[in-house]
Amino acid sequence: MKMVLDMDTGIDDAVAIALALGSPEVDVLAITSVAGNAPVELCTRNCLLLNELLGGDAAVAIGAERPLAKDLLTAQEVHGADGLGGYAGSLPEPATSAVDEPAHELLARIPDEHPGEVTLVTTGPLTNIAMALRANPDCVASYERIITMGGAFDVPGNTGPVAEFNFYVDPEAASLVLNSGLDITLVPLDATTGAVLTRSALEMRKHARGLPADRPCRNSAAILHRALDHYMEFQFDESGLDGGYMHDPLAVAAALVPDILETLDLPVDVVTDGPNRGRTLRRSVQAHAAAAGRGVHVAFNHDDDTFRRLLEQRVLRPVFGATLPR
Ligand code: RIB
Numbered sequence: 001m002k003m004v005l006d007m008d009t010g011i012d013d014a015v016a017i018a019l020a021l022g023s024p025e026v027d028v029l030a031i032t033s034v035a036g037n038a039p040v041e042l043c044t045r046n047c048l049l050l051n052e053l054l055g056g057d058a059a060v061a062i063g064a065e066r067p068l069a070k071d072l073l074t075a076q077e078v079h080g081a082d083g084l085g086g087y088a089g090s091l092p093e094p095a096t097s098a099v100d101e102p103a104h105e106l107l108a109r110i111p112d113e114h115p116g117e118v119t120l121v122t123t124g125p126l127t128n129i130a131m132a133l134r135a136n137p138d139c140v141a142s143y144e145r146i147i148t149m150g151g152a153f154d155v156p157g158n159t160g161p162v163a164e165f166n167f168y169v170d171p172e173a174a175s176l177v178l179n180s181g182l183d184i185t186l187v188p189l190d191a192t193t194g195a196v197l198t199r200s201a202l203e204m205r206k207h208a209r210g211l212p213a214d215r216p217c218r219n220s221a222a223i224l225h226r227a228l229d230h231y232m233e234f235q236f237d238e239s240g241l242d243g244g245y246m247h248d249p250l251a252v253a254a255a256l257v258p259d260i261l262e263t264l265d266l267p268v269d270v271v272t273d274g275p276n277r278g279r280t281l282r283r284s285v286q287a288h289a290a291a292a293g294r295g296v297h298v299a300f301n302h303d304d305d306t307f308r309r310l311l312e313q314r315v316l317r318p319v320f321g322a323t324l325p326r
């Protein structure tokens with residue numbers, strides 16, 4: 001399976017990269033960065049570092065440094081100042097560099113070169129995808145599948161009361177992409193808040209000694225462990241959750257095992273302004289018919305046993321030597 005990842009590499013994006021690169025049937029052709037959890041230069045650095053440390057040979061391309069219309073909002077309180085749970089300077093510099101091609105051009109070129117063969121998984125704001133659609137709509141339509149983490153329907157938002165972060169940050173891009181007629185599988189908080197990696201499952205403290213606090217180190221287990229530890233601390237302080245939401249790994253898992261998700265085909269609108277900015281709404285049948293748009297496949301549930309098995313076999317065991325409690 002040829003795959004392209006479009007990410008605002010923060011911590012759950014990092015686990016999603018580990019899952020994709022840990023899947024023997026997947027060839028990750030490219031990872032494109034977009035501003036979201038952290039500024040785009042940090043997300044790009046994190047994509048490069050993880051690609052190197054986890055044995056990938058993906059092309060990494062730099063994406064949008066800000067949303068289509070709104071000012072950038074980051075989530076560094078959740079993902080750390082460096083996007084991976086640490087402080088600026090605590091990560092080694094990557095040994096590789098990003099390609100010269102801008103992300104939105106690469107995102108259109110790859111499906112054009114491999115029509116019907118490539119799966120696109122997006123786990124950040126949809127700015128790059130919207131830019132690619134504006135310039136090359138037919139190329140973007142050549143992806144075999146597009147799976148997008150974003151939105152919230154029947155559960156509270158995580159960025160204000162009703163909005164999910166990726167769609168809050170760039171609601172114009174989300175609206176443009178979801179109403180483009182592309183065949184999209186949407187993985188909203190309704191599904192991802194049921195996908196939790198518990199701290200106890202990882203015996204988090206066992207590895208904490210692995211990362212020297214005073215100098216960067218090129219150890220993927222230590223870097224991912226420190227990242228997850230920060231992410232879980234934040235979740236615990238914010239809501240008492242014992243663990244971290246695996247939003248983005250679930251989107252990658254949906255590419256690996258399509259029937260891991262239970263979906264409904266729905267016409268979806270994204271509110272772009274006002275108190276409901278970023279909110280995803282079921283569009284009325286009349287409005288949908290008038291717009292002649294296609295619905296998207298919205299996931300409202302997932303098979304957690306399959307998800308846990310994928311995480312354990314392809315991330316936790318190879319990276320941490322850890323297994324999940326039975
Ligand atoms: O709302 C959760 C999403 O926003 C995840 O993709 C997380 O990484 C952030 O990008």
Ligand code: CA
Pocket residue numbers: 007008009010012013037123124248
């Ligand atoms: Ca993300």
